[in-house]
Structures are given as structure tokens and as C-alpha cells.
Amino acid sequence: MSARDGGPFLKVEALTKHFERRKSLFGAKSRVYAVDGVSFEIAQGETLGLVGESGCGKSTLGRCVIRLLEPSTGQIEFEGLDITHTPMARLRYLRRRLQLIFQDPYASLNPRKKIGATLTGALKLHGIGADREERKQRAQKLLERVGLPASFFDRMPRDLSGGQRQRVGIARALALDPKFIVADEPVSALDVSVQAELLNLLKELQAQLDLTLLFISHDLGVIRHMADRVAVMYLGKLVEVAPADAFYEAPMHPYSEALFSAVPLPDPDAHLSRKRIVLTGDIPDPSSPPSGCRFHTRCPYAQPKCGEVEPALESGGTDHLVACHFPLIAPAKADQGEKQPS
Numbered sequence: 001m002s003a004r005d006g007g008p009f010l011k012v013e014a015l016t017k018h019f020e021r022r023k024s025l026f027g028a029k030s031r032v033y034a035v036d037g038v039s040f041e042i043a044q045g046e047t048l049g050l051v052g053e054s055g056c057g058k059s060t061l062g063r064c065v066i067r068l069l070e071p072s073t074g075q076i077e078f079e080g081l082d083i084t085h086t087p088m089a090r091l092r093y094l095r096r097r098l099q100l101i102f103q104d105p106y107a108s109l110n111p112r113k114k115i116g117a118t119l120t121g122a123l124k125l126h127g128i129g130a131d132r133e134e135r136k137q138r139a140q141k142l143l144e145r146v147g148l149p150a151s152f153f154d155r156m157p158r159d160l161s162g163g164q165r166q167r168v169g170i171a172r173a174l175a176l177d178p179k180f181i182v183a184d185e186p187v188s189a190l191d192v193s194v195q196a197e198l199l200n201l202l203k204e205l206q207a208q209l210d211l212t213l214l215f216i217s218h219d220l221g222v223i224r225h226m227a228d229r230v231a232v233m234y235l236g237k238l239v240e241v242a243p244a245d246a247f248y249e250a251p252m253h254p255y256s257e258a259l260f261s262a263v264p265l266p267d268p269d270a271h272l273s274r275k276r277i278v279l280t281g282d283i284p285d286p287s288s289p290p291s292g293c294r295f296h297t298r299c300p301y302a303q304p305k306c307g308e309v310e311p312a313l314e315s316g317g318t319d320h321l322v323a324c325h326f327p328l329i330a331p332a333k334a335d336q337g338e339k340q341p342s
């Protein structure tokens with residue numbers, strides 16, 4: 001089934017991205033399994049929140065999906081079209097539809113270019129707008145759309161606050177009328193006081209423009225605010241994918257539980273009183289991931305099987321997928337006599 005006949009808007013199948021890395025100048029090469037067999041779908045207008053610790057492969061996955069990085073293997077379908085190997089010459093059209101909002105608004109804007117030039121440059125590159133004046137008008141409308149005055153067209157990035165720069169980053173992503181946006185930690189470089197404003201702006205724009213989002217963050221609070229569904233990534237693999245409500249009510253993967261423990265959330269469902277799990281040990285080196293379940297070396301519930309057999313990402317209930325031999329059981333079910341992991 002494709003998007004044209006009601007299938008998923010974006011479909012990612014068994015995607016991998018491996019990097020060659022040399023640990024020292026004359027050392028042997030090793031292969032980093034940054035993304036290692038990831039499959040998921042996103043429906044039109046939906047936000048999939050991608051969460052996980054630093055270095056687990058979130059940015060690499062996001063960039064592969066919109067072809068800013070070349071995947072090693074696997075398949076990406078966008079609106080029913082296989083775009084995995086769309087040649088560079090044809091990527092320009094695709095680029096208009098698939099955009100990225102960067103984490104760091106300080107680094108992602110050219111400090112020597114006026115805001116207006118940054119926006120009109122993107123329009124010109126893609127042949128949008130008949131002449132300079134039309135492109136200027138479009139750029140000024142974009143600025144207003146993201147809550148900035150049109151007069152910012154003539155400002156330099158250094159004149160803007162972090163929040164205002166990220167609004168420009170959003171305006172730049174919107175300039176080409178995209179359908180799908182990867183937002184890679186778009187608020188994590190900003191003061192907490194402006195994060196909520198930016199998240200709300202993104203939500204409003206998403207509704208107005210019918211955008212579909214892959215929203216990347218290491219912050220479960222931010223993901224909760226944004227996501228319809230949540231995907232949890234650990235060491236290059238997805239370990240849990242679930243509707244946001246189900247996930248926040250009862251995460252099923254021990255790694256997800258550990259993430260909740262690390263960042264206490266103001267919990268409207270406080271009666272669910274979660275266990276506090278403190279993760280020991282560093283995240284393993286992605287060039288030599290553990291056998292079996294990649295999380296078993298840090299998992300408080302690990303059994304011998306976990307180091308031997310890799311668990312598949314399977315349904316642990318309607319729409320709730322988990323890759324674990326001994327998934328956590330929702331409190332309601334446990335009350336009905338089902339076993340909790342020992």
C-alpha cells in the first residue's frame with residue numbers, strides 16, 4: 001500500500017547507516033553502526049518523537065530519512081515513492097519537500113549574511129519567486145509567519161536572540177513549502193523560558209501547513225509536548241514505538257523506564273508511581289555493540305537469553321511495539337495477576 005492509496009506518508013524499512021572510523025591516525029579502521037536496521041512509518045500530519053541518549057543515532061537517522069546522508073542499506077518511501085536512491089540531480093525537488101530544522105540556531109545561520117539574504121537565497125536556489133522583489137515579499141511573509149517583524153529582513157544574525165534565530169531557522173525550513181520536516185533537537189540550545197514558545201509555534205505551523213514531523217529530542221518532557229507517537233532509540237536500534245499516551249502511561253522497555261528515571265517529569269498520572277532505575281555504565285561503543293539485546297549490559301532485568309538472542313520489535317499490545325524478551329507490564333495488567341520482570 002502506498003500513500004496514494006491510503007498507505008503511510010513516510011515508510012522506513014530496515015534502514016542502516018554505517019560509518020568507517022579510524023580511532024587514531026595510523027590505527028585500524030572500525031565500522032560504527034550508527035543506525036542499524038530501523039523500520040517505522042509516519043502518517044501524514046503526524047509527529048513521531050524520536051528519543052534516546054546522546055550518540056544513539058537519532059541525528060544520523062533523521063538525516064538519512066531526508067537524504068542529507070546516504071543510507072548504507074534499507075529503503076525509504078515518501079508519499080509512496082521509493083526515494084532511497086533518488087539521484088542527486090533529482091534530489092533538488094525532493095529537498096523542497098523534505099527539510100531539516102537544526103539544533104543550533106547560532107551555528108546554522110551564516111553570521112555574515114543578513115536574515116533576508118539567508119531566506120531569499122534558499123528561494124532563489126530553488127527558482128521560487130519571479131524576481132528579487134517577489135522573493136523579498138515572500139521572505140518577509142515567512143518572518144511574520146514565525147512571529148518576527150518583517151523588518152528583521154535587514155538584520156544580521158548577531159542582532160537576534162537565540163529564540164529569534166531559531167524562528168529564522170524555522171522560516172528557512174518553511175521557505176520551500178515542505179511536507180515533511182526533521183526537527184533535530186530544535187529547542188535544546190535555547191533557554192527553558194523560550195522553549196515552550198518555540199514548541200507551540202511549531203505545533204501551530206504544523207496544523208496550519210499540514211506538516212508531518214520527525215521530532216528528535218533527548219528530553220522526554222519536550223517529546224511529550226510534541227509527539228503523537230514516540231520511538232525510543234538505543235545504540236542504533238528502535239527499542240520501543242508507541243502512541244504517546246500509552247508510552248507515557250506505561251513504557252514497556254527497561255531502557256525507556258530508565259530514561260523516565262533519569263528525567264523526572266511532572267507526572268499527571270502520579271498514581272502510576274514508577275520505579276527509579278539508575279543506568280550504570282556508559283553507552284557501549286557503537287562500533288562493537290553487545291550481542292543479543294544491545295541494552296542487556298546495562299539492563300537491571302537482564303537474563304541469560306538477553307545476551308544471546310536479539311529481540312525483535314514486536315507488538316506488546318495494540319500499536320505498542322517493544323524489542324525486549326521480558327517487557328515491563330502495565331500496572332493495570334500486573335494488578336490482574338500478570339508477572340512483573342524479576
Ligand SMILES: Nc1ncnc2c1ncn2[C@@H]1O[C@H](COP(=O)(O)OP(=O)(O)OP(=O)(O)O)[C@@H](O)[C@H]1O
Nearest residue numbers: 019021032034053054055056057058059060061286
Ligand atoms: N560522520 C561520522 N563519522 C563517524 N561516526 C559518526 C559520524 N556521524 C555520527 N557518527 C557516530 O554515529 C553515532 C550516532 O551519532 P548521532 O549524532 O547520530 O547520535 P545522536 O543520538 O544524534 O547524538 P547527539 O544527540 O549527541 O547528536 C555516534 O557514535 C557518532 O559518533
